[in-house]
Amino acid sequence: MSFQERRSLVNLISSVLITVIYAAYVLPRMPEADPYSKELFHFWGSFFLLLIPVSIVARIIVFIVFYIINTIATREEEPSITDERDKLIELRANRNGFFAFVLGFVIAMASLVMEMPPSTMFIILICSGIASEVISDASEFVYYRRGF
């Protein structure tokens, strides 16, 4: 398995774990208020805003650990350049992830049209964010492994 394949797998697992652990920690603190209350919208706003720095810091830590373990285990250095194949794979993987997120966004909007509570819409947005990351990282892994 190449360095890029291992990196895609670590990316995939870490992005799911970070979001799931964060959601499991924060969601139980959701206020039990009226579904359309200002308090609840404040909670969801801070949920998404806090997820960004938490995710960045957690990923940095995960990747430092990954690079150290990878170097010790394989004695293989990280590729120093990103070549045309890497860029093409990244573009294709991002496109797949983007389609997944757009689909989730449409479903989230549909939930509002069907008069579901706003919390349902936010949960669908979180799920589509995770699905988008999973599809993007899994696509990257498959493109590196099978070619295209």
Added chain:
Amino acid sequence: MAQSPISNNIRRLRFEHGEMTQKDLAEQVGVTRQTIVAIESAKYSPSLELAFRIAHVFSVTLVDVFAYEPNDDPIWKKKK
């Protein structure tokens, strides 16, 4: 995955050029070793620029490195 219509002789050319390693070739043409591995195993078709660079390293023409087989190309298969 469908068979690529483009095949190549990179492995043979490397052997004929003092058993050049994939890493050496990759460094000379400015890509990663994994990309050379993918090209050799027909999992990736390089850009025209990279194809010319590879040919230049071996001091041969493009057709000495790469060959195109129309019968394996899905575009022509569809039209048949």
